[in-house]
Amino acid sequence: MSAPIIKIDGISKSFGTFKVLDGLSMQVMPREKLALIGPSGSGKTTILRILMTLERIDSGHIQIDGEQLYHMERNGQLLPADERHLARMRQKIGMVFQLFNLFPHKSVIDNVTLAPILTKGMPRAAAEKRAMELLDMVGMADKAKAMPAQLSGGQKQRVAIARALALQPRIMLFDEVTSALDPELVEEVLNVLWRLCSETDMTMLLVTHEMGFAHDFADRVLFFDRGKIVEEGKPDEIFRNPKQERTQGFLKKIIAAGHRV
Amino acid sequence: MTQWSGYFGLILQGALVTIELTLMGSVLALIMAFLAGLGRLSRFFAVRALATAYIEFFRGTSIFVQLFWAYFVLPFIGISLTPLQAGVLALGLNVGAYGAEVVRGAIQSIGREQYEACIAVNLGRWQSMRHVILPQALLVMLPTFGNNAIELLKATAVVSLISLTDLTFQAQVVRSQTGNTMVPFTTILVIYFGLALIISWGVRSLERRMARGLDGVRV
Ligand SMILES: Nc1ncnc2c1ncn2[C@@H]1O[C@H](COP(=O)(O)OP(=O)(O)O)[C@@H](O)[C@H]1O
Ligand SMILES: [Mg+2]
Numbered sequence: 001m002s003a004p005i006i007k008i009d010g011i012s013k014s015f016g017t018f019k020v021l022d023g024l025s026m027q028v029m030p031r032e033k034l035a036l037i038g039p040s041g042s043g044k045t046t047i048l049r050i051l052m053t054l055e056r057i058d059s060g061h062i063q064i065d066g067e068q069l070y071h072m073e074r075n076g077q078l079l080p081a082d083e084r085h086l087a088r089m090r091q092k093i094g095m096v097f098q099l100f101n102l103f104p105h106k107s108v109i110d111n112v113t114l115a116p117i118l119t120k121g122m123p124r125a126a127a128e129k130r131a132m133e134l135l136d137m138v139g140m141a142d143k144a145k146a147m148p149a150q151l152s153g154g155q156k157q158r159v160a161i162a163r164a165l166a167l168q169p170r171i172m173l174f175d176e177v178t179s180a181l182d183p184e185l186v187e188e189v190l191n192v193l194w195r196l197c198s199e200t201d202m203t204m205l206l207v208t209h210e211m212g213f214a215h216d217f218a219d220r221v222l223f224f225d226r227g228k229i230v231e232e233g234k235p236d237e238i239f240r241n242p243k244q245e246r247t248q249g250f251l252k253k254i255i256a257a258g259h260r261v
Numbered sequence: 262m263t264q265w266s267g268y269f270g271l272i273l274q275g276a277l278v279t280i281e282l283t284l285m286g287s288v289l290a291l292i293m294a295f296l297a298g299l300g301r302l303s304r305f306f307a308v309r310a311l312a313t314a315y316i317e318f319f320r321g322t323s324i325f326v327q328l329f330w331a332y333f334v335l336p337f338i339g340i341s342l343t344p345l346q347a348g349v350l351a352l353g354l355n356v357g358a359y360g361a362e363v364v365r366g367a368i369q370s371i372g373r374e375q376y377e378a379c380i381a382v383n384l385g386r387w388q389s390m391r392h393v394i395l396p397q398a399l400l401v402m403l404p405t406f407g408n409n410a411i412e413l414l415k416a417t418a419v420v421s422l423i424s425l426t427d428l429t430f431q432a433q434v435v436r437s438q439t440g441n442t443m444v445p446f447t448t449i450l451v452i453y454f455g456l457a458l459i460i461s462w463g464v465r466s467l468e469r470r471m472a473r474g475l476d477g478v479r480v
Contacts, residue, residue: 054377083386090383101378104475105396114392115382147474167382 003066005030005171005203006051011060013046020046021227023060030170031201035214035235038224039250044207046227048173051205052095053086064092065170091119094169098176100156102148102163108135109144112163119167127166134162138192154185158192165196171203172196178210186210193217211254215239223247265444268435272445275431276452282348282417282427283456287410289353290360294406297357298364299390312361319358324416327351332423344425348417356413360406367401368394400471407464411457428452 006028013021020043028034036044049055051062053069062069071078072085081089103111112131116122122130135141138158148156157177164172174193178186190213197204197217208214214221214235221238223231223246231244242248293315300312319327332347342350371394379389421430428449435445 052381054380087383087385090380095381097374097378097381099374101374101381103375103378103393105393105400107474115384118388118392119383119385149474149476163382 002030004028004063005032005065006205007061007063008047009061009063011050011057011062013043013050013055013057019227021050021057024227024229026222026229028171028203028205030203033197033204033217033219034206035218035221036205036207036224037209037211037214037221037238037250038230039253042224043227044224045175048095048175048205048207051171052093052173053090054095064089091167092169093171093173094164094167095173095175096157096160096164096177098179100148100153100160100180102156102160104148106148107144108140108146108148108151108159111148111159112166115163116166131162131166134165135159137165137195138162139188152185153181154188157181157189161189161192161196169202171205174204174206174208176207176209178208209254211239211251223250225250268439268445269448271431271435272428272448272452275426275428275449276456278345278426279414279417279428279453280456282345282352282420282425283410283414285345285349286352286356286413286417289349290356290409290413291406293354293357294360294364297361298368301361301365302368315354316358316361319355324351324355325419325422327355328419328423344420344423347423348420348425352413352416352420355416356409359412360409363402363405363409364398367398370401371397400468400475403464403468403471407461410460410464414456414460415453 004027006026008024008026010023010025011021012019012023024043024047036047038044046055050057051064051069057070061071067089068078068081069086069089070081072081073079103114106114109128109131112134113122113124113127116127116130117124132141132144135144138161140155140158140162143151143155143159148159151159161177177193178189181189190210193206193213194217196202206214206217216235218235220232221235222229223238223242223244225246231238231242231247237243238247239251242251297312297315300308301316303309303312328347328351331342331351332344335342335347368390375393375397376389379393384393417427418429421427421433424430426434432445432449436442439445
């Protein structure tokens, strides 16, 4: 039994007076593939953003790989994390966004090599070689010289995945990475996710409305509502035999909206 | 019959001074614009306050007074500037104050998702600014920078008041020596306009080059 790679302990987060997360706790094991599902506004994105340090927590603790994310241990005391601590912790985590967030002024390959060159001091040639391998893996090697604006949504998202992988994070966060895509482009991105799922030992957290994919992808599914984990379990349990009324209602709605399960 | 060729020579010399002043003033303005524009966005209150004070002061007082102050008042505190130095200083600081707001606005126009992408790939604050935000913001700044440079060119005429021999000064010399007003002033009118056109063209072609690929059409 190994230690969890992510340990969330009673975290709370408010936007103004609106409390999105209220004492949430959860754990993720190394190499685990987790699917986070739930209605819009239930706080799934907020959780990923907090893990990526794009959003601060109001209270509680998060440990990544045994180390505090938002606190530094100094002489037995817990101090708020400074930029250096955050930068070091961010090395372990990568994120792919719903709207890709590529750098529009950089070519595909430069999008992928920028961070390894700047943050890891990788020589350009080595960074480009590695980038080409990753672009090949996501099926974008032939577009290495293209600019993002020339790509379809599915292509952009595959480049964004390669960009995140280039830093070799141990944890990858995917926030509705197919939601902004035309239906015919969803498959190509899911195929890439599937390869990552089956061929790497990264820990992966996937927020998605693609229930069929979540079922195949995940070791464990968490159903969120109003910032709380209402139900969690193996994909088969959650999708075939949900116990909570709210989970049942949500899945019914999703199926009615045309998503396959 | 007036010997016009000699007088045109004078005006050409004036044109060189005006060009020199415009170039040097623009370089100083650009430096000040980035310093103060980035300063306005600093994490540190003192830096923000300093940048704001500079911008408000130089936008709120006239370029004439600034120039006279640089040339006639600074010597009292032991700093004597040549007319050219005083001109570059006043023009650069004045136009730089306007440019600073352009820099700040352009940086703030870059979407939050770009900053977040930078954090997600673990770039530091300065790395994000240097490699992701500024290159995109520069494109937003360019057209207004072009306008500012033309404003600076036009404002160089004020340095004739501290007897720097720029275009306007030389036109006045020619006028007083020949008694003819129309020829020298029409000539410099055309030259000023020509210089402004060159700046416009320059900025526009720079803009085209930098925008290449961003719209997904040209590469
Ligand atoms: N920056 C923000 N400012 C104010 N409210 C926010 C912000 N981000 C998220 N919220 C609110 O927090 C709640 C949870 O949002 P989110 O985490 O995006 O949910 P989900 O991803 O499950 O749809 C929503 O009600 C949303 O409106
Ligand atoms: Mg969301």
